[in-house]
Every structure is written in C-alpha cells, then in structure tokens.
Amino acid sequence: MNTPPPTTDEAVPITCADGQRLHGHFIARSGGPDGGLPVLISPATGVRQHFYLRFARWLATQGHDVLVFDYRGIGLSLHGRLKDCRATLADWGQQDQVAALDWLLAHTGAAQAVIVGHSAGGQMIGLLPNHHRVARLVGISASTGWFKAMRPGFRLKANFGMRLVLPLGTRLTGYGTTALLGLGENLPAGVALQWSRWCARGGYATNAVRHRPEQDFHAQVRTPVTVLHAEDDDIANAATVADLLRTLPAAPRQAHCLRPRDHGLRQLGHLDWFRQSHQSVWPLMAQAVRGETLAVAGAPSGAAARAHP
Template sequence: MPDDTRAQTTAEPLLTRFPPPGGPPAGRVLVLPALGVPARFYGRLAEQLAARGLEVAVLELRGTGESPLTPARHCDFGFRELLDEDIPAALRTLRAARDGLPLWMLGHSLGGHLAVITAGRMPDEIDGLMLVACGSPWRGAYAGATRRRLDAICALIPVCNALLGYYPGHRLGFGGRQPRTIMRDWRALARSNRYAAAGIREDLEAGLARFAGPVLSLRMADDDFAPQAATRAVTAKLPAASLTEAVLDGAALGTAADHFRWARQPDAVVTRIAEWMQKAGAAS
C-alpha cells in the first residue's frame, strides 16, 4: 500500500527569483514569508531590492500560496521540514553559482524566526539577517487585547488540531490554514520564547550565539504583533551579532505602520536595507 501521507507532505521548495536588471548581482537575498502569507505578497519588495543590484529569491512556505500541499489531517508538517529541508535546499540553489557573493536572509514575522534559527545552525553560510516586523509571539512581550488574542489562539490550536487535524486560520483570522505540527511548534514558542521543533533533537537556542554577522531589525511603529518588547525578545537571542534597530512610522512608510501593509509600499523598508548594507560593506 503506498505511503499517501508522505506523498502529500513532501514537495520541492518553490522559489520565485528576481534578478537585478542591470548586470551581475552584488549579493543575494533569500526572503522568508510570514505565517500563511504567499510569496507573491513580497513581489514589490523583491523587485525594489533587485533594482538595487541584488538577486532576490522568495521562498513559498509549504502549504501556502502556490504550494501543492494543503494542510489537513493526512497532510502534516512542522518547523522541522522548513528548517531541515526547504530552507537548506533554497540556500543551496542560491549558492550554486559558487561566485563568493554575500548571501543574506530577510524574514518577515515567522520568516524572521526561521532566518534566525538557520543563521544559528549555519553561521558560516549566512552573511547577514534582515528581520522585518519580526516579534516573538511570547505572551510575556504583550499586554491588553493583543495578549488576550494570543492566549485565545494558543487555546484554540490543540482543540482545532484534535477536531479537524489542522488549524483553520483562514476562518479564524490568523495565520491562514496551517498543519497541526507547525501550530504546535508556534504555540510552544508563544508559551516559552524558546526555539524548538518537533522532530529536531538539537538545541536550537544553543547555536544562536555562534552567529556574529550583522542583523537589521525593522519595527513598524503601530504593529500590535511586533512591539518593541517582542522584537527585542528575538534579537536578544543573537548576543554575538552586530545589531542595528530602526522604527518606521506611517509618515516614513506612506501607509499604516502595521504588521503587513509595509510590504505593499516597501520603499522606506528597501531604502533602510540598502543604507544598512552599504554601511556593512555588503552591497553598494
């Protein structure tokens, strides 16, 4: 009898690539999306970064956007598959040219956490991190209505997993439709502020001190899901890194300074990234 579960939870990573229009790249950037956000959402960001002379690739997370996988009781996966399979495969693709160009990771929200963990596991292969609206979901970093909402989500996850076999975030207004193990892993982070993944025995927190590269953390001024306490709960995990922090408000962005709308008008974000890269000597 065929292993239908394995067949429906395995897929080649999907990369959308944006080459620079004016010649060879000055560096490469792998963009990792937020939970439940399709790769196409970052199209404008990728185009503007490419216009700055960078080769950009956006990874489609499993079960999202153009991915052939649909989270269900028979289709389950967690952080492990992203960290052990999809992200390393994407990095190998970008390193295939073997031209020695710097390789950066840009992560939005959950994508930022995945980028941080990967940098801790592969510190010699990642030249720098850009964390955009990336705050820990740890309840201790929040207060008021946002904390109550996070508590409610954490309470719903095991109930939905048991009843449905997946998390119906597309109906609940948070995270999109997700496999149960990803949400178990996310819930564990929200409860402890420690990185772990079902199926990975390695201490993911222990390796973070090995990454000594530059890190840019961009926070949106009115982002309820990534306030200062939450973003610093992430950057504090990288004690050896060279950290630059910046806050962008609505006037700078030209739109609401919340968790998502910056990507629709990414001009200010791209300008900050380009300035930071230039100071770091990574790209002109």
C-alpha cells in the same frame, strides 16, 4: 518612487535534504550597481510567496538577484491535502530555509547572501547549520511574538486565539485553522501547534532545539542582524524584538522602530511593509540589505540598546 523596469520571474524547484520539494521564484538583477549580494526573502507564517513578488522585483532593480519561496505545506509547496501534511515549524528553519539559501548561492555563485526575513522568516537563523553563509539578516517585523511581552489587550486576544481556538480547530479539521483567526493561510497541524507553543514560552526557535545542542546554532551566529519593526505593530514590539535578539548573543544586532507618519503612511503594522502601497519604506529596507547606516527618524528602539553585547 519610479516604476521599475520589467523583470522576469523564473519558477524554480528547490529540493530539501529530506527530499521535500519546495517551489520558489527567482528574479535576476535588472539594474542598480554591480556587486549587490543575492537576497533570500523568507516569508512570514502563513503568507504565500506571491505577496512578496512586487518587492522582490523592485529589489532586483536595485542590483540584487532575489529568491522567494513557499515553505512546505504553504502555497505552491503544498503537495496533496493540507490535513495530510506533516510539516513542522522547525522544518521550515532546519530544512526549508537551509535548502533555499543553498539553492540561491549555488545558482548565483555567491559566497554569501542576505536574508530578508519577514516575521517568522527572520526568527530562525539559529536553526540553520549554514548560518555562516548569511552576510546579513534583515528582519522585518521579526520578534518572538512572546505573548507575555504584548500589551494586555492584545495578549488576551492572542492567548484566546492561539492557545484555545487554534488547537481546537486543529483537532477538529486536522490542520491549523489560522485563516479563521485572520492569521494568513491555513497551516499544517504541526506548524500551527508548534507556533502556538513557541509564542507562549518566549525565545521562539530556541524551543525547537532545547536539549539538542548539536542542532542549536544560536550562540554561534555572528551574522549582523538588523530588525525593523513598526510603532503600530502589536506583535513585534520593543519587548518581543528584544526577546528575539537576546537569543543571538554573539551577533552584532540592532533594532529600529519606525513611525508610519514619518514615511507618509497612516499605518504599517506587521504585514504592510511589502505592499506596493507602502513602498515608501522600501528604500530603507534596501539600505539595510546593503548594510548601510539607516536614516531612521528618532533613536533606535529599546531592543537595540539592550541587545548589544
């Protein structure tokens, strides 16, 4: 892939409805055809926005204005001590993604945008009251992370780490000690504990709005959803992806499982999609952003076949 021309990253503040201030970076389109929709990159749990900047800059060269941001309690959006942060995982969807989407649409004047959601970033559209302003959702490694749908060996590891070590570490330190488990940045306690419960129960964000129908938009979402996951991903596998897609019954939805070797890669896993070393998959991600038919080797994953209404 050719080196893209230089782009300018503009640091921007984003204010949520509850007054919480987030920090993001806006990258204006610097090439490609006219008419590309703006793109909101919503990070994975415990991953800072800077991890996505190279991909965001490349996407800007493909004709898209791009916004990437940190959720409350993460990276540049952490104000004060982590142990004092009262953020929850539900806040990341109901407040932070909502505000980031509104900011991007207001700044660009577009009626709709595309969300590229990495892992948790692609799992919470059912919490967004402005979901109708999302033209497409492209979920990268997006699933419910449901422990029971993981292979036995990894399931034991996930249960031990997320249901025993993480709650104990949170009680001792006042924050989620996810870095100790190799799960990205340490998290606000409320985020870490809610994350653990949602993965244990399945259905992910539906757990946030159970018995709260006025806040539950899962059945109303009609945004086309495309999930890309990797053959070597222990978290987002065919079963956990299917568990996510079933929560959006009215949305056109499909999932594709990629084999790393088909893209000249030894591994792809859960996180590597956005690394510059793995840019061979970026054109496929851009196709999904544009809503094009994907040229993926093999058939769509089983999740797609089971999820279509």
